[in-house]
Amino acid sequence: MTELDRGLYEHLITHQLAERLQHLDPALVQHEKLDPSDSHDILARHIAALARRGAGR
Numbered sequence: 001m002t003e004l005d006r007g008l009y010e011h012l013i014t015h016q017l018a019e020r021l022q023h024l025d026p027a028l029v030q031h032e033k034l035d036p037s038d039s040h041d042i043l044a045r046h047i048a049a050l051a052r053r054g055a056g057r
Contacts, residue, residue, distance in 0.1 A: 012046050 004020060011017060013031065021029050034042060 010042070012042065 004024065012034075013021070
């Protein structure tokens with residue numbers, strides 16, 4: 001698995017991402033609950049990214 005680049009991320013924490021985050025300094029990781037009013041946008045972005053990967057883009 002590759003290392004995460006430094007920077008800000010707004011991603012759903014999948015099982016794969018959670019595993020990667022475990023290898024980072026906990027002081028560098030901040031988790032926040034998903035705001036229900038933002039959930040449709042964030043879920044749509046996540047699903048679109050999965051579809052792009054599945055389509056070989």
